[in-house]
Amino acid sequence: MASRIDRDVVVETALRLLNETGLDGLSLRRIAKELDVQAPALYWHFKNKQELLDEMATAFFRRLFATTMPAGEPGAAGRWPSWQEMVVRSCAVFRRELLKYRDGAKVISGTRMTDDSFAAPLEHFLGRFVEAGFTAAEGARAWWTAYNYTIGMVIEEQSVHPDPGHPEVRDPAYDLDDRERRLAATYPLAAGAGRTLFGDSQEAFESGLRIIVAGIEAMRGERKGS
Structure with missing residues (x-):
């Protein structure tokens, strides 16, 4: 499952969803739904939301x-x-x-x-x-x-x-x-x-x-x- 996506794809999707959901509504589960994968596929790349935010800020x-x-x-x-x-x-x-x-x-x-x-x-x-x-x-x-x-x-x-x-x-x-x-x-x-x-x-x-x-x-x- 994890091979279908990588960190860059997750980050790009998160940044795109941000205007729709706002920070409070942005979650790994919501991103997984957008990518049509199961949530555990994202935890392969990011342990939690803070790790994702760190990568979003870096990008x-x-x-x-x-x-x-x-x-x-x-x-x-x-x-x-x-x-x-x-x-x-x-x-x-x-x-x-x-x-x-x-x-x-x-x-x-x-x-x-x-x-x-x-x-x-x-x-x-x-x-x-x-x-x-x-x-x-x-x-x-x-x-x-x-x-x-x-x-x-x-x-x-x-x-x-x-x-x-x-x-x-x-x-x-x-x-x-x-x-x-x-x-x-x-x-x-x-x-x-x-x-x-x-x-x-x-x-x-x-x-x-x-x-x-x-x-x-x-x-x-x-x-x-x-």
Whole structure:
């Protein structure tokens, strides 16, 4: 039975089903049904759902880096004109790709890479920081902060707009008019913040990213000043 499928087929099917089922509805049993095999055939490849999620995340990053990395050897500046542009562009592409999958950010969050395909892109990013005068540790912390910010923002964004096929549709729980009516009298600042927090997701993401870039610049400035 197991010879009919391999790990790649299982992962491809899981990613395809994700938009239909969401993360909670995605199970090895559901994937087996889609592939028209018995569930034990999948356990030959993945012991549990977490192992499958790890492989899904690895496949996602492998594709992402293959299509978005600048030309050149790991550590080279490539086409990035500056480290600031590298952070902004790479995180924007990361967000865009995550939004293609329902619960895409939740799938990525907390997973472990199953191979070393992440290492070359990471070497490239850190090399760009080092070329700009950061220490390797500072570059690692800067990239890790921007990376985790992107995942966190997309998790929040996908809770507001859960269907990637209809990003204009808002979960009723995030009705901004209703939120303002409930909070305005007692908590006017919190009421007004709703449209900033849950309104234009693109603008919110870009604003936060600018804050992070400014923080990275300030961190380096403090070290130089000391």
